[in-house]
Amino acid sequence: MLAYTVRRLLAAIPILLAASFIVYILVAISGDPLEPLRLRNPPVPEETIRLREQMLYLDRSIFERYWLWLTGIGGNGDVGLLQGKFGPSVFPSRDIGEELLSRSWVTFRLVFAAMILAVLLAIVAGVLSAVKQYSRIDYTFTFFGFLALSIPLFWFAILLKNAGVKINEIMGSQVFFTIGEASPDTRGFTTWERITDIAGHMILPTLSLMLLNYAAWSRYLRGSMLEVLNSDYVRLARAKGLRQRQVMTRHALRTALIPLTTQTAIDIGGIIGGAVITETVFQWRGLGRLLLESVTQRDVFAVTGWLLLAGSFVIIFNLIADLLYAVLDPRIRYE
Amino acid sequence: MSDLSTRSPAQGAPPTPRPAEDIAPTKELTQTQLVLRRFGRHRLAVGSLVVFLLICAFAFLGPLVWKYGVEIVPGAPSSSPPSAAHPFGTDQAGHDVLGQVIRGTQQSLKIALLVALMATTIGSIWGAVAGYYRGWPDAIMMRFVDVLLTLPIIAVAIALSVNIQGGSTWFGLALVLSLLAWMGISRIVRGVVLSLREQEFIEAARALGASDARIILRHLLPNALGPIIVAATITIAVAILAETALSFIGFGVKTPDTSLGLLITSAQSAVFTRPWLFYFPGVFIILTVLSINFIGDGLRDAFDPRQTLVRR
Numbered sequence: 001m002l003a004y005t006v007r008r009l010l011a012a013i014p015i016l017l018a019a020s021f022i023v024y025i026l027v028a029i030s031g032d033p034l035e036p037l038r039l040r041n042p043p044v045p046e047e048t049i050r051l052r053e054q055m056l057y058l059d060r061s062i063f064e065r066y067w068l069w070l071t072g073i074g075g076n077g078d079v080g081l082l083q084g085k086f087g088p089s090v091f092p093s094r095d096i097g098e099e100l101l102s103r104s105w106v107t108f109r110l111v112f113a114a115m116i117l118a119v120l121l122a123i124v125a126g127v128l129s130a131v132k133q134y135s136r137i138d139y140t141f142t143f144f145g146f147l148a149l150s151i152p153l154f155w156f157a158i159l160l161k162n163a164g165v166k167i168n169e170i171m172g173s174q175v176f177f178t179i180g181e182a183s184p185d186t187r188g189f190t191t192w193e194r195i196t197d198i199a200g201h202m203i204l205p206t207l208s209l210m211l212l213n214y215a216a217w218s219r220y221l222r223g224s225m226l227e228v229l230n231s232d233y234v235r236l237a238r239a240k241g242l243r244q245r246q247v248m249t250r251h252a253l254r255t256a257l258i259p260l261t262t263q264t265a266i267d268i269g270g271i272i273g274g275a276v277i278t279e280t281v282f283q284w285r286g287l288g289r290l291l292l293e294s295v296t297q298r299d300v301f302a303v304t305g306w307l308l309l310a311g312s313f314v315i316i317f318n319l320i321a322d323l324l325y326a327v328l329d330p331r332i333r334y335e
Numbered sequence: 336m337s338d339l340s341t342r343s344p345a346q347g348a349p350p351t352p353r354p355a356e357d358i359a360p361t362k363e364l365t366q367t368q369l370v371l372r373r374f375g376r377h378r379l380a381v382g383s384l385v386v387f388l389l390i391c392a393f394a395f396l397g398p399l400v401w402k403y404g405v406e407i408v409p410g411a412p413s414s415s416p417p418s419a420a421h422p423f424g425t426d427q428a429g430h431d432v433l434g435q436v437i438r439g440t441q442q443s444l445k446i447a448l449l450v451a452l453m454a455t456t457i458g459s460i461w462g463a464v465a466g467y468y469r470g471w472p473d474a475i476m477m478r479f480v481d482v483l484l485t486l487p488i489i490a491v492a493i494a495l496s497v498n499i500q501g502g503s504t505w506f507g508l509a510l511v512l513s514l515l516a517w518m519g520i521s522r523i524v525r526g527v528v529l530s531l532r533e534q535e536f537i538e539a540a541r542a543l544g545a546s547d548a549r550i551i552l553r554h555l556l557p558n559a560l561g562p563i564i565v566a567a568t569i570t571i572a573v574a575i576l577a578e579t580a581l582s583f584i585g586f587g588v589k590t591p592d593t594s595l596g597l598l599i600t601s602a603q604s605a606v607f608t609r610p611w612l613f614y615f616p617g618v619f620i621i622l623t624v625l626s627i628n629f630i631g632d633g634l635r636d637a638f639d640p641r642q643t644l645v646r647r
Binding site for chain 2: 015022146149155162272274276280281303306315
């Protein structure tokens with residue numbers, strides 16, 4: 001298992017390198033970060049522009065820049081991924097690495113919460129639907145599943161946010177937090193207050209973000225659960241006289257969860273993308289806003305770093321899913 | 336069937352014997368006829384197809400019928416609720432919301448259909464070539480797909496759409512989205528082709544001296560058409576959601592043109608005060624995507640060769 005993990009992590013490196021190269025080239029050729037500066041009126045002196053170009057390494061060719069970004073050899077000491085530096089930002093005072101790190105915690109807690117909630121609810125809905133196939137419960141879940149698959153995330157998020165505001169108005173107190181990832185001023189908060197504050201701010205965004213994947217996964221689990229319930233070994237388990245609960249959890253659900261593990265890993269990139277949208281609606285200062293800011297300012301180093309971080313996360317998550325796979329399915333042993 | 340309580344009546348009842356004259360004149364049916372017939376039995380899917388066609392008519396024929404476009408209507412009341420003159424109401428600046436929703440739906444559909452077309456074409460050919468040649472071309476091509484799949488589509492689209500030449504036009508946006516949406520299809524097609532290529536008719540074609548291109552285009556892809564059409568349908572739905580999301584955060588269709596996502600951006604704070612601004616574009620997105628999802632579901636069943644008259 002350990003050897004397998006290490007091997008998979010090593011195999012991830014070329015994939016990430018290739019991804020970073022593609023992303024770097026695409027982002028770099030798609031726009032000039034200094035264009036706003038060049039077009040400014042009154043014109044900015046040539047000298048200033050040249051200095052900025054040198055600072056951002058724009059005076060070098062695109063491949064040179066990528067090499068520089070990766071290794072930092074021949075740079076001013078502020079660039080080089082292998083040295084742990086993400087390169088100079090267009091915002092002079094911004095350290096891209098630090099920024100990515102501090103915002104990761106904000107965004108990934110939302111991503112994880114939404115994922116866990118979506119999986120749990122999908123299990124409940126999927127199992128109930130499958131066990132009571134073609135019953136009223138099944139049709140209800142199916143209907144809402146299809147509906148949820150078709151609701152745009154941002155529309156639903158706005159709806160929840162406004163509903164939260166309305167409830168706050170009616171109750172006359174702050175029931176739901178609708179703006180930001182935490183209260184702006186947490187000085188004087190105890191640790192417990194800080195945790196509840198963060199959790200409170202997470203409720204509505206998590207609900208919005210999990211909707212789509214809850215729907216997709218519950219449909220998915222219903223399918224695999226139906227397949228398992230019709231299998232011989234479940235019939236045998238029943239014939240042995242096991243209790244319904246035991247047949248369901250130990251025999252049926254465990255098997256049905258195996259394909260779901262893979263599916264969650266496939267969908268994780270989509271959840272990160274969704275988090276960008278959710279953060280925009282709820283005005284979080286997370287990775288989402290960092291991406292939007294960096295893209296608007298054509299901050300090539302920041303955008304590449306951002307996408308690399310997201311890519312690494314997806315790869316690590318896929319690895320975890322594969323390892324989980326082995327835990328759930330005793331037939332699979334990674335040697 | 337293992338549990339009596341979950342058995343549905345359709346499955347439990349023995350098939351009723353049909354009178355002989357009902358079966359006697361057996362008619363030959365082409366594959367397409369079979370698929371269409373099975374699709375026609377899926378009532379929800381047929382209903383959705385009707386809804387979808389109505390939405391298309393609304394979007395593309397609407398501008399010919401409806402007098403207002405996306406421009407500010409001179410003399411229109413500001414922020415008026417739905418009325419006879421403005422069935423979907425007007426916004427603060429005096430835009431007719433119906434005109435805007437027509438235009439927005441049209442943009443979303445145009446983009447989504449183009450994305451589905453381009454992504455399906457790229458994905459099918461990519462997957463078929465990889466699956467047909469196997470070996471190192473397959474390895475390289477599918478690794479490339481893996482690499483692209485590690486990146487969150489929306490995020491890459493944001494990164495590209497703001498800068499790429501013409502990214503703010505609907506065509507540029509469609510191009511960006513298609514470049515990010517074909518990977519799933521290529522995986523599906525590759526899987527189908529891997530199993531198809533081992534079959535006798537491919538061997539026969541090769542024995543007849545057919546070129547690789549001919550085998551891929553004339554023999555492999557047509558036989559993989561079922562999964563491809565289903566995937567293409569779902570891609571339309573995904574593309575609409577992606578496009579509206581991008582337009583919503585300001586990286587898609589931009590003013591003065593409009594899109595359903597952009598309309599919702601400006602209605603963000605009006606959910607309770609001027610609900611018509613928020614709900615009409617939203618409902619059109621949901622209705623479109625929902626009908627496409629149901630059509631996709633019906634097509635999936637219709638193309639499934641295991642599908643029988645009896646509901647499983």
